[in-house]
Amino acid sequence: MSTEVIQERRTAAAEGDVVVFLIGMRINKLRRLRSWVPVFRAMPRMLRELSQDKESGLLHYRLVLGGPRLFTVIQYWESKEKLLAYAMDAGKEHRPAWTAYNRSARNAGGAVGIWHETYLVPEGRYENVYVNMPEFGLGAAYGTQPVGRRGDRAADRLKVA
Template sequence: MGSEPIQGRMTARSQEGVTVFLIGMRINSFRAVRSWWPTFAAMPRMLKELSKEADSGLLGYRLLWGGPRVVYTVQYWESPEKLLAYAFAQGKEHRPAWAAFNRRMREGRDKVGFWHETYVVPAGAHESIYVNMPEFGLGAATGVVPVGRRGDRAAERLGGTA
């Protein structure tokens, strides 16, 4: 992902369906480092593993802070099937991290919170615009093209459904 702004109006190259996965944690007690640090440290390992595998289905991601207690990622996936395949895959980073997290949740009770949301967005049901921005969001995950190639108005980029 480049950091230099691309001049003009751009939109995400992809017109295909996409699965958007948001996953994060909330530190309820900063003093309970043993409850939240392993969870915090596990996500970068998983993202590194997924990024190295071209057929993992992960298109791109962004790590974000949601205030002083919340950290999360926005992930773009090719399909819900590939997301779920990773979640249940033997020999990958996710399964042991998930099992360890569950153990810590039982032991530490309310010291750390966890959440995720999954959105399956069909082709033609998403649009984007980036004005004088580096590649960002779905555009960073799939590349960008000038807005005119997909339609000058949001309704056009949504396939006329808006």
């Protein structure tokens, strides 16, 4: 991912539907290391696996720290089918990590929480602009183009009837 600042108004070059997946963990009991450290370590393994497999469907991700106990990963996927296929594949990192979490969570007394949200955004229902920014977010997932190609105003880029 480039960190070069692009000094013009840009918009993501995405076409069609967009899949956004948010996933995170919250450490509820810091002293219960055995409960949350395995969860914390699982995500980098999954992201590494997905990043190395160009056919996985993961287009881009960004890690976000939401305070000392909250960690979030924003992911952009090629399709919901590829996201769900990864989640269900017993031969990939996610399935064993999910099984281990469920097993340990029963006895962990709420020491660590996990969450995820999936958004299936139809074409014309997403809008973005980047000014004096490196490629970021949806623009990092799909690349960017000059704003004028999709419309100069946010209302022009949103094709809402």
